[in-house]
Amino acid sequence: MKVVFVMEDNKLTVRAVERALDIMLCFTESTELTLTEIASRVDLHKSTVHRLLASLEGKGFIMRDAATDKYRLGYRLWELSANLSQEGDPGIILLPEMERLRDLLGETISLYVQDGLERIRIQAVQSNHAIRRVAPVGARMPLYVGASSKVLVAFAEPAVQQQLLASADWPTGLDQQAFLQQLGDTKRAGFATSVEEREPGAAAVSAPIIDRGGRLVAALAVSGPANRLTLELMQEQAPLIMEAARRMGTMLR
Amino acid sequence: MKVVFVMEDNKLTVRAVERALDIMLCFTESTELTLTEIASRVDLHKSTVHRLLASLEGKGFIMRDAATDKYRLGYRLWELSANLSQEGDPGIILLPEMERLRDLLGETISLYVQDGLERIRIQAVQSNHAIRRVAPVGARMPLYVGASSKVLVAFAEPAVQQQLLASADWPTGLDQQAFLQQLGDTKRAGFATSVEEREPGAAAVSAPIIDRGGRLVAALAVSGPANRLTLELMQEQAPLIMEAARRMGTMLR
DNA sequence: TAACTGGGTTTCATATAGTGAAACTATTTG
DNA sequence: CAAATAGTTTCACTATATGAAACCCAGTTA
Numbered sequence: 001m002k003v004v005f006v007m008e009d010n011k012l013t014v015r016a017v018e019r020a021l022d023i024m025l026c027f028t029e030s031t032e033l034t035l036t037e038i039a040s041r042v043d044l045h046k047s048t049v050h051r052l053l054a055s056l057e058g059k060g061f062i063m064r065d066a067a068t069d070k071y072r073l074g075y076r077l078w079e080l081s082a083n084l085s086q087e088g089d090p091g092i093i094l095l096p097e098m099e100r101l102r103d104l105l106g107e108t109i110s111l112y113v114q115d116g117l118e119r120i121r122i123q124a125v126q127s128n129h130a131i132r133r134v135a136p137v138g139a140r141m142p143l144y145v146g147a148s149s150k151v152l153v154a155f156a157e158p159a160v161q162q163q164l165l166a167s168a169d170w171p172t173g174l175d176q177q178a179f180l181q182q183l184g185d186t187k188r189a190g191f192a193t194s195v196e197e198r199e200p201g202a203a204a205v206s207a208p209i210i211d212r213g214g215r216l217v218a219a220l221a222v223s224g225p226a227n228r229l230t231l232e233l234m235q236e237q238a239p240l241i242m243e244a245a246r247r248m249g250t251m252l253r
Numbered sequence: 254m255k256v257v258f259v260m261e262d263n264k265l266t267v268r269a270v271e272r273a274l275d276i277m278l279c280f281t282e283s284t285e286l287t288l289t290e291i292a293s294r295v296d297l298h299k300s301t302v303h304r305l306l307a308s309l310e311g312k313g314f315i316m317r318d319a320a321t322d323k324y325r326l327g328y329r330l331w332e333l334s335a336n337l338s339q340e341g342d343p344g345i346i347l348l349p350e351m352e353r354l355r356d357l358l359g360e361t362i363s364l365y366v367q368d369g370l371e372r373i374r375i376q377a378v379q380s381n382h383a384i385r386r387v388a389p390v391g392a393r394m395p396l397y398v399g400a401s402s403k404v405l406v407a408f409a410e411p412a413v414q415q416q417l418l419a420s421a422d423w424p425t426g427l428d429q430q431a432f433l434q435q436l437g438d439t440k441r442a443g444f445a446t447s448v449e450e451r452e453p454g455a456a457a458v459s460a461p462i463i464d465r466g467g468r469l470v471a472a473l474a475v476s477g478p479a480n481r482l483t484l485e486l487m488q489e490q491a492p493l494i495m496e497a498a499r500r501m502g503t504m505l506r
Numbered sequence: 507t508a509a510c511t512g513g514g515t516t517t518c519a520t521a522t523a524g525t526g527a528a529a530c531t532a533t534t535t536g
Numbered sequence: 537c538a539a540a541t542a543g544t545t546t547c548a549c550t551a552t553a554t555g556a557a558a559c560c561c562a563g564t565t566a
Binding site for chain 2: 012013014016017018020021022024025027028031050051052054055056058059060061063066067073074075076077078079080081082083084113115116120122136137138139140213215217253
């Protein structure tokens with residue numbers, strides 16, 4: 001037995017690079033930014049930011065808008081995006097299955113994976129009605145609200161789960177108890193539901209997609225307006241959704 | 254008057270960052286790479302690459318495949334991709350127009366922009382027949398072959414054009430003369446054609462898209478197999494394509 | 507079971523290379 | 537025309553990134 005205390009600054013990492021990447025991340029909020037805006041966001045000197053931007057620009061990761069002269073993301077990201085989803089990626093392989101499920105249930109189907117302390121939406125097919133504006137593919141959400149969060153944590157490998165729950169910036173306070181409770185329920189039932197947890201007026205059911213090696217790959221989620229997707233309806237549909245998720249899992253790896 | 258000799262090493266740039274970005278660019282060729290593979294590609298020591306990868310991984314730009322444990326692009330790129338094409342980007346705005354043109358001509362329509370010494374394909378709608386495998390959106394091609402290259406250089410702002418032509422790694426040799434010749438033709442005619450320049454068996458016509466400020470924004474291209482898209486046919490269709498490009502230009506900025 | 511390979515990770519001494527302050531342009535605004 | 541704002545360059549300092557070498561695993565092979 002070995003107890004490990006993960007202390008704070010395990011830094012075997014390159015500061016300049018991290019700073020440059022932080023700069024790129026500024027562009028998840030705004031499309032166009034001026035140097036000084038960036039400098040204040042990442043809290044660095046103009047000159048430092050300028051140098052980092054020059055490096056990013058030189059490699060095409062950042063470019064300057066021809067008209068406004070502001071900085072924006074560069075075309076290199078298009079190039080990388082193109083190679084992101086290769087054949088073999090769940091998001092591609094499962095798309096047809098997801099469409100089939102959408103046609104069956106008539107609601108929006110999404111695929112979520114866990115990344116750090118967040119979950120991100122890697123694939124989606126829109127409901128036919130498509131009433132509400134939904135988060136785009138690529139969007140990040142916290143890992144402690146929503147049906148698919150529960151699934152991702154509940155079915156994570158024990159080691160990973162420990163790490164997630166022990167993590168520092170996990171939300172403290174009352175709801176943590178409730179969340180742990182729900183994790184148990186989720187594991188037992190094989191699926192999770194959420195009603196207006198993340199977004200008011202929205203509800204979702206989610207089930208784990210587990211590959212042939214027994215690894216949790218993603219959470220499949222059916223979501224829609226809470227008045228259509230009532231708790232009863234979701235529980236009624238759960239077996240169907242779990243079965244779909246199981247079938248999807250067999251298609252992987 | 255001021256003559257500027259741009260000498261070689263104008264480096265006001267951060268080496269570590271450039272190296273990290275080079276590492277990311279390795280993943281345009283392969284989806285999965287091992288540390289040592291990367292190290293040899295970018296010609297750096299294992300330990301250096303390891304540290305850079307740690308930084309990239311920490312920020313989510315690189316991740317390790319759960320199964321193979323190899324390195325691959327991280328989910329942060331999904332996130333950035335989602336914010337790449339905002340409302341207001343030519344690739345989005347012009348899409349419906351491009352589809353209309355595709356339906357009219359029945360061939361693949363693409364949008365290219367110039368980036369450094371390359372041109373990149375930022376948007377495309379496939380021909381209905383879709384016989385041949387075409388480069389994906391995001392693909393980069395040299396700036397000295399193909400119809401849209403001629404358009405992008407010919408209609409570039411004079412200063413930019415000078416820079417491009419004077420640039421060091423521009424291909425030397427015979428074709429340079431021919432290319433300059435063709436630039437003149439292109440500017441005069443208002444469009445360019447190419448037959449089997451870049452890819453054997455492929456042909457294309459291209460016209461400039463110029464925004465209301467008079468700025469060259471992109472090159473619109475119609476491409477298809479050379480036996481269907483003969484030189485005569487392309488010249489016949491040129492006015493139509495130029496008109497479409499002009500209309501698209503008026504929709505911008 | 508020992509020696510060997512091929513991945514990844516960590517340590518460490520060294521000087522290179524990144525840093526922020528400040529000076530300097532260029533462009534806008536009052 | 538002064539004042540302000542945004543971007544760029546220079547420079548001295550030492551913090552920080554670097555590569556060599558050592559180390560740690562799993563698998564293979566002998």
